[in-house]
Amino acid sequence: MWGCKMYNKSLEITLEELLEKAFEQVTYRPQFLQQLLDSYIYILGTSAESISEHIEHTLKEGSEVQIKQWQKKDGTFFFPFFTSLERLQKTIRNNENYLRINTRSFFELTFGSHVVLNPYSEIGKEFLPAEIAGLLNGDFGLRPDAEELSIDPNTQLSHPSPYPINMVEQIKILLQVNHAVSFAYLAQVMDEKHATKSSLVIGLQLSQVLTEHEKQQLYRQVKQTATDSLLQKKTVELVFVDANDQTALGQYLLHQTQPFYLRQDDKKKGFFATLFN
Structure with missing residues (x-):
């Protein structure tokens, strides 16, 4: 169903480049997913520290957070997340609170739900619960021998x-x-x-x-x-x-x-x- 802001700008570009390559050639998809899992991404939501401010906050371990959901035309809900702040800002119409969070932590917080990377963008991907479970486990039913x-x-x-x-x-x-x-x-x-x-x-x-x-x-x-x-x-x-x-x-x-x-x-x-x- 192929459709984080990183600490280092060059790494962010690399993640976005990998996403583009993953669309064009399946060989890059495992590499992209691995890097995505280790990256920081942007979500719409608030934490206790950001509840009254429209500024960027990077979540720390143990932070309480409320993550915003969007609704599809068919009535189903999903959690949006974005590879960069620029992509997030291009998608929303008004000023909204946003947070930066590790992708693995985001998947754990939203486990069991549908999440969409870069929704309504030219390059995005929907992740289903079973796929997220596999990414978090990291083994995909490994049979070593x-x-x-x-x-x-x-x-x-x-x-x-x-x-x-x-x-x-x-x-x-x-x-x-x-x-x-x-x-x-x-x-x-x-x-x-x-x-x-x-x-x-x-x-x-x-x-x-x-x-x-x-x-x-x-x-x-x-x-x-x-x-x-x-x-x-x-x-x-x-x-x-x-x-x-x-x-x-x-x-x-x-x-x-x-x-x-x-x-x-x-x-x-x-x-x-x-x-x-």
Whole structure:
């Protein structure tokens, strides 16, 4: 459903630039969401300190706040928030109290409600409660290893058909700036009991040891890019595999498919190994 004022002006510009890029290319959406979550944004509302003044206030931890809601034409309500003061001022007609708040804190305060970033702007985004919950949790249903994605006897692994070219290209763009991934594999998973339904599974083979937080962040970025760039929507799973993987899924990805992504350094090593070994 793609439609904070930061302490440093250049960082604010970066956030707005990322938002624009996120509209144009799904590869930038995970990066934008991560930066948004760590940023400060503007909201319409009052706190105990600002109740009688039409000036900017930055909320501190423990502050009591009343946040203003807007109403859509269909009668539903939402909380507006803005990436910059300029965008807020372009949207409101009269002088109104506004506050600067960390996005994560804003999401927590409005949890369960619909919120809209830069409403009535050329670049904005509506966030639904389930999406906000995922952002706050940060894991998006993380499955770190292939063994945790069960493959029962009725499951058939195969080459994806039709092949999701757009999704693959977007993931390759994302992985080109992440040097932790050496290979990326793709397979189609189909339950023979439900032959009309299929899902995709992406396997990532890492070139270095990552912390759980780093794996979590990588998982989120690849999973969201894959989901957003699929032209024919279906379930996408993501697992981490290694050269010694003995699971049925790991064995299939490593030995019966060709990687759709191969890090450039690994390509060079393979070339020179062929020449000199």
